Each structure stands twice: as C-alpha cells, then as structure tokens.
Amino acid sequence: MMETYRDSHDRALTDYPRPSVAVDTAVLTVPPGAALSVLLVRTGDEWRLPGTFLHERERLADAVLRSLQTKAGVSGLSPRQLHVFDDPARDNRGWVLSVAHLDVVPWSRLTIDESLAKIVPVTDAGALPYGHNEILDQAVASIRSSYATTPDPAGLLEHPFTLRQLQQLHETIAGEPLMRDSFRRAMEPQLAATGELAAGTVGKPARLFARA
Amino acid sequence: MMETYRDSHDRALTDYPRPSVAVDTAVLTVPPGAALSVLLVRTGDEWRLPGTFLHERERLADAVLRSLQTKAGVSGLSPRQLHVFDDPARDNRGWVLSVAHLDVVPWSRLTIDESLAKIVPVTDAGALPYGHNEILDQAVASIRSSYATTPDPAGLLEHPFTLRQLQQLHETIAGEPLMRDSFRRAMEPQLAATGELAAGTVGKPARLFARA
C-alpha cells in the first residue's frame, strides 16, 4: 500500500471537505418508426434520468455504464460528458456534484427491464426532477449537432444500410425533413459502398453502404 | 441546522467514498501586439495552470476565481467549464477529479504578481504537468470557435473599437490572417456604430463601434 500523501499541515486530502459526486445520463435512441427518445427510470413515483454515485476510484464513464446496468438493465456504449451541475442546493440530501452524460445507444441493444425503466420521445419527457430537463436539452442539442455533418456517428444503424434509411434516421434525430439531394451530396463521400444491393422491396434495389 | 439525510442503510452521504474535487483553469488573454497567451503559475520549480481544491459547498466558478486571485493575484471574469478529468492515477496525492475551465480575461485586468505567475504565448507553454496541455488545447479550440462567428464575445477589447482593431484581435486568436472584406461583412451587422470617429492617426479616421 502506498504512503498516504500529507500536505504542509500534515493533513491528508481526505481531511478536507469533499462533495459526493454523481453521474446522470441521458440515454438517447431511435426506436423503429418512432421519434428520438430517452431512457427514464422510476424512483418511487417519479421518473428521472438514470444516475448513481461514484464508487471509489471509479471512472466517470464506468459509473455511467454501471448505473445503466443496475438501474435499467441496459448495456451502454460510450458515454460523453456534457456538463457539471454544481449548485449546492440542487440535491436536498447534501452537497452533491453531478456530471451529466450523453450515451447514444442503438435500439437493438436496449432490452430494458420494463418494471424499472421506460423509453419515451424526448418531447414527452415532461417535467423531470434535479434539473434533468436541462441535461436532456443539452443531450438533444449535442446529438443533433453531431448528426448534422456526419453519417450516423453513433452507429445507430446496423451495417449495411441504404441512403434512405440513413436519411430517415437523420430526419428523426433532427426533428425535421431533410432535402434528399443535399443530404446525399453531403453524406455519400463519407460512406463506403459495399457493392451489394438491398433486396426484397418493390422498385429498384438500393445500394448498400457502410461508414467509411 | 437541517437534519442529515440518511439512506435505507441508515448511512449519510458522507459515509460513502468521495473524491477530492479540484478546478484547473486556462486563463487566456491577448497582450498588446503579442500572440494568444496563457497564464501559468509556479509551484516549486515547475509551471502549471492555476488550480485549487473545492471548498465546502463552493460553486466551481467561485473556486476558479478564488484560485486565480490567490495563486496569481488575478481577478477572473466568467469561467466556463471544459471537461472533467477523472483518471484516478492522474494525481499521485490521491483520488482527485479535476474540472478544467477556461476564462478569457482582457489584458488590462491582468496585473499579475510576477513572483507567482507569468503569461506566455500558448505555443510556448511547453510541457505542463497533470495533463494540463490537454486543457490548454481544449481552451484554445474553444476560444477560436467562439471568435469564429461573433465579434469579441469575451470583451477583450475596450469600448469603443475600430473594425481594424477587431480584425487584428480575431487574427491573433485564430492564429492566421483573415480576409478583410469577408470579416467586415460577417461582423458589421453584429456591431453598433457609435457615430464617433477615431482620431490621432494618419489617414481617414476609422468609425468606432460597440458590440450590439
């Protein structure tokens, strides 16, 4: 075991006041045929974003993944930090810092425990406690900005996919229709054609792509 | 005094492990005629970004301002969060989370204590400890992005200023020359002409502006 550090007053770091540190996560996904949606968990009679307190020497991203697993039965992917909420009056249990996160997870990974959690369109989340609406707004702004110029950066689509599937996904996330030609001109240079064609549908079969 | 919260195991929040929380800040400024620069403070024989541990129930921004005052004799302005560094091995004194910040401060406010601190061009900062180079990189990227479309959002220039002064400031921050006409076309609609003219220089006097 390593020696405990002592400062010039012979005090260890743990002799000074420290906050509890929590993580709260907006898990965003796009269910088939539905709108951009967020994962909520129930505590008592209210719905909130899943979160947990940081364990000893745990990485923030690991705490996020652990909270998703235990609070909703969900296997997260790659949480990204959004913001630290530091209002000491925000949590009436005590002095708590909360690090907000975003994790974008494909619908196919989201086999949730329905007794614990639900997935609702972001527009239907309603009033959430602890300033979680602000986290949700930041999360939505973040995913929209990342999808504006890059084809499916979070990998919501299974490989391979057609241009139309990609455009419909981007329209769902943007919350508005996109111009077909502009979309193709912007995205196609960033994709790799597999050479395969989609089958089984009426009409000319679509080319299949993968992210480059 | 409020009752201490107890969870279902009859434990208070402080019975669980908590990290020490620090703030580290990249203070950026533009000295007259010089390049985009950063404030460094000396600890022992090495230079680093100023930082401090969070005091009890202190806001992060307040901790930043306090650290600038005590570590460098500088009055900061409005710190913005950049990122939380959470590697438990980052600080050999113990388990420390560090919240990186950016504060953009006009040169005229920066009467620093030269025995404690110095201001150097960001390109000359050299190797900093504790991953502070990463913070500096993020800070530079952040200020560049905010100055790309908005005239002097941090208020580095005294009111009023000429278009040329504004452009020179933006060029210093961008680290590259900007087109005169494009710059004017982008910025002038966001400015308010005072109606006054600059005086004392050779040539046609320039119009003076303020941020709208």
Place this chain on the structure above:
DNA sequence: GACATTTAGCGCGGATCTGCGATAATTGCA
C-alpha cells in the same frame, strides 16, 4: 409483357458566398 414503384444521378437556374481590385473620402505630414 405492361406498369407502378423506388433508387440513382444528372443538369440547370438561381441564390449566396468569396476574394480582389478600384475608387472615393478624409486625415496627417512634408
């Protein structure tokens, strides 16, 4: 086999953006 359906992509007019040169205005300086 004719037809509807869907994908793919070309072409074009219009709008916008960009860099540059030219010019006028206004000042200090020789």
Place this chain on the structure above:
DNA sequence: TGCAATTATCGCAGATCCGCGCTAAATGTC
C-alpha cells in the same frame, strides 16, 4: 498645397451551394 496613408464601400467575376425537375435503371406485381 500636394502627397502618402488609411478607412470605407462598391462592383464584379468566379466558385460554391441549393432546391427542383427530369430521366434512366431495376425490381416486383398485375
């Protein structure tokens, strides 16, 4: 009184972007 210096603005040509319509290709269905 000229002259250099600087600001401010216009005009233009080229580039790029954008939306739209049209056509061709390829498939399943009737």
